[in-house]
Amino acid sequence: MRSRLRKLYAHDRQFAWNARIDQVRTGQGLCRCIRLRIWGAGKNSRALRVDLLSRATRSRWGDPAATDGAYPESKDVRAVIDYALGNGWRPDDLGGTFVLSEARHAQELLLPAFVVTDLLRLAERPTSTRQPAPS
Known part of the structure; x- marks a missing residue:
């Protein structure tokens, strides 16, 4: 299924964005994580990517990811755009991806319903398939 591109007007330009819903395991169980991607100058422009972890906590109905x-x-997308533009994202550059990471940006990029996370990116890393050398 193709994800829908949404439009947002800010800073005298049109931005296109999409958000993919995923899950990550935390100490609270499975939690909802959103991969947000934004383009400011067409499909060949430098994309902005940030993974957002929902602030929802475990409820009596189960894991946050399920409920x-x-x-x-x-307003969340606009806040991410404003923050990224102020921190080095140049959407007119060609190619590549500008990533907002938890380590560098979570303390400053504050959203009411989300926190910036690296959990989704870390979960996507391939595990090592190297075998120990024979003795």
Whole structure:
């Protein structure tokens, strides 16, 4: 299924964005994680990517991932764009991806329903398949 590109107007330009819903395991169980991607100058421009972890906590109905309906709203996307532009993202550059990481940006990029996380990126890393050398 293709993801839908949404439009947002800010800073005298049109941005296109999409958000993919995923899950990550945390100390609270499975939690909803959203991979947000934004383009500011067409499909060949430098994309912006940030993974957002929902602030929802475990409820009596189960893991947050199963019961959480959190999804970024336009105001969340606008806040991410504003922050990224102020921190080095140049959407007119060609190619590549500008990533907002938990380590560098979570303390400053504050959203009401989400926190910046690296858990989704870390979960996607391939595990080592190297075998120990024979003795």
